[in-house]
Amino acid sequence: MGRPAQKKRLTTFSILCLALSALLGLFLLSRRLEAQPKKGVPVATTPAAEKLPVDAKADAVAKSKGDAGADAAAEPDKKAGGDDDKKGDDKKGGGDDDKLPAEDALNNASGLSPAGVPIHDKGKFKSPFANPDFGKPVEVKVGMLITDISQYDIKEGTFEATFYLSLTSKTPMPKKLNLVFPTGKVEALDPLADRPTFKLYRVNGTFKSPPDLRKYPFDSQELTIEVEENSKGVDQLKLYADEEHTRFDANFQIAGWDLKYLEARSLSRDLPARFENDDLYYGRFICRIGIARFGTSAIFSVFVPAFVIVIIGLLAMWVTPDEMEVRSNGGAPMLAGAVLFHFSLIQSIPATAYLTRADKLMIGVYMSLLMNMISTWCFFLVDEDKHDKVFKIARVLVPTLTTILMVVVCVV
Amino acid sequence: MTAKPLGFSACESPGKVHEGKAKVVRTYVNRRDDKGEPLVTDVELSLEGCQGELRMVARGGAPFAGCVAKKSNASSVSVKMQSGRTRDGHLATRLVAIDECVRDPDPSDSRSFEAFRACTPVMTDEVAVGFRCEVAPTDEAKAACPWLAR
CATH class of the missing domain: 2.70.170.10 (Neurotransmitter-gated ion-channel ligand-binding domain)
Structure with missing residues (x-):
């Protein structure tokens, strides 16, 4: 096989690997973007506290007798209008209303507000659920x-x-x-x-x-x-x-x-x-x-695989320009492997609107592999008589930059 | 030379004995023989000298059971603890003596336990609104009671 044919085959192989990695990368990016807050939708600062009371109340209603008060009190019209059995049972504390947990306070309300809500005139609170006659809390x-x-x-x-x-x-x-x-x-x-x-x-x-x-x-x-x-x-x-x-x-x-x-x-x-x-x-x-x-589990499940990918990728730096096919194979497949590893990592956690430490580590891995591939492509861009120079520079520069990069992403 | 498990390499070697002071919170005879002598007794101790609160419950069979059952509540005692392996291979410090009462820890004992906590008030606007308890031994506690560092 002649050199131009080999060159063409390597270029095609690299492009295919890059395309695959880019597609997977875009997929990951889209997942991250999905996690961004939508415009116009307020982000709850304490989501669980405000979103779940209805469920909790509903559950409490189901589990304990006589505690339908909060829900019922929030919808007085619906309750009054929808239950024929209770018509004419408006007397204070009468019938099933005895089961309301705050009924004693409601019964003691001294008046009605213009909107029809019972109100307390005395005490610190006007709320119908207040009980000014209770004494010391x-x-x-x-x-x-x-x-x-x-x-x-x-x-x-x-x-x-x-x-x-x-x-x-x-x-x-x-x-x-x-x-x-x-x-x-x-x-x-x-x-x-x-x-x-x-x-x-x-x-x-x-x-x-x-x-x-x-x-x-x-x-x-x-x-x-x-x-x-x-x-x-x-x-x-x-x-x-x-x-x-x-x-x-x-x-x-x-x-x-x-x-x-x-x-x-x-x-x-x-x-x-x-x-x-x-x-x-x-x-x-x-x-x-x-x-x-x-911590041990975290290191072995996340950091060790990432560093193995980087180290295998770096081994290609010691492959001479004569073995271009081997050198190419050391970079592009590792990139695909890194993307798949990253994908498996984010499967175990929810989508976030920020970068996790693992994300930052993977950015370091991607950058390292990118430098690795660029160094390989340089051989196709420069004249053959400069291959030795490129080989020597890449062998020093890429591992050094990778080391600095990985230290930075691990510390930041 | 035998290989040591990873979690053990930074710790002391098994068999090391530590001594300390404790207060008996209570004792409870769990089983007695036909003559009414204690066969199994639980003793709850509050260890002193460690930063925070350290509660230990140790179950022991005869003759420890009969000996420790005579200890009165709130009495101060000397305790000896020895590093050793649990049945799952982990290193643990086990109570081996309370004063003159010698205990032979049974690795299959699942009742005995210890609980550490060091609590500090939670302040908001300079008002105490609650508390926070560290439940893993703190550095101060490890310094005061080295057998907690494992």
Whole structure:
């Protein structure tokens, strides 16, 4: 075979490999672009907290009797108009309305606002759910013994949790508590004790925490479980994190993750006005579990393959111009391999609007392979008498630049 | 020379003994023989001197069970711990003596455990709103109690 024919064949082969890599690269890029926030669509800063109450409430409605209050109160017209059995049953506290968790507060409302919402004239809050006659709010200590966390799906940001939830107070708590879990869907809420000053539940459910993958594969995640009492405001009930009784169970582990910390805090918050004079604050207990991915696993599953690709690609630098076919084969197929490896990496995590550490590493790999291929193409562009010079320069320059590049992408 | 597992190379060698002080939180006789003598006893200890809170529950059979059952709650005791391998091959520090009560750790024991935590208040606007507990031994804890560094 003559030299021009060999040259042509190598060029065709390189172009085919490049085209394949470019196609796969474009596919990856399109996946990344899909993750960008759409114009005009606001990005929720605390998505789980605001998006899930409906589910959580619906679940709570299904699981516990007499807590249809929040949903029903939000749609008074629909309730009044759609249920013939309740016509004429407008008396305060009558019929099924006794089951509403905030009915005692509603009954004590001193008047109606122009929009028809019950209103309180006295006390700090005008909201119909306020209870100015309740007296001093009850200070409730919230404890959580976490017994199991499983099925952590980093792609969906969901995990299954089982825990004991304890509420203790020195003075009696208000009746008909309506506990909701804003960041999750509770499958079982089993009361083990229900006394005015002591309540204990065993809870099992699926919860949601958006992952932060900027440092992937050396990422740490925070799993959040939130509990809110959404029928009794802070004028009746104040939640406090119980340090002594918020713990992990013995030998607690999360498969594949290293347990780092447990954080609990209480929060008082109001909601964006759902109706006129919706000014009541509600207490929320927030428990955060800090976990970190095992570093050894991250190194062997992400960094080692990437460096192997780079090193194999660099070996071509020592192939002389006489063996051009071998030299070409050292670069282009590695590029295709790198793209496929990158593709397999992003399959295990959700699309993100930012570059992960693994993405940056792969950019380094692509750049290294690109330099490698450019050095090979130079042989086709320069005269044959300069091949030795190009060979010597490339053999020093490409590995040096690659080393600098890989150090930079690993550190940044 | 035998090869050491990766996770063990940076740690101390098995068999090393550490001594410390602890408080007995409680003891519970789990099983007794026909004469009513303790066969299996659980002892819960709160180890002192390590930064943070270190709780240890150790289950032991006779004669440790009978000896440790006599310890009263809240009493201060000396403890000895020894590095050794668990049944899955991992290095762990196991309680081998409380004062004069010698314990022979059973690798198949799945009840015994220890739990570390070092808590600090979570402040918002200079007001404590909760707490945060590190559950992996901190550097300070490892410095105070070297057997935690594994």
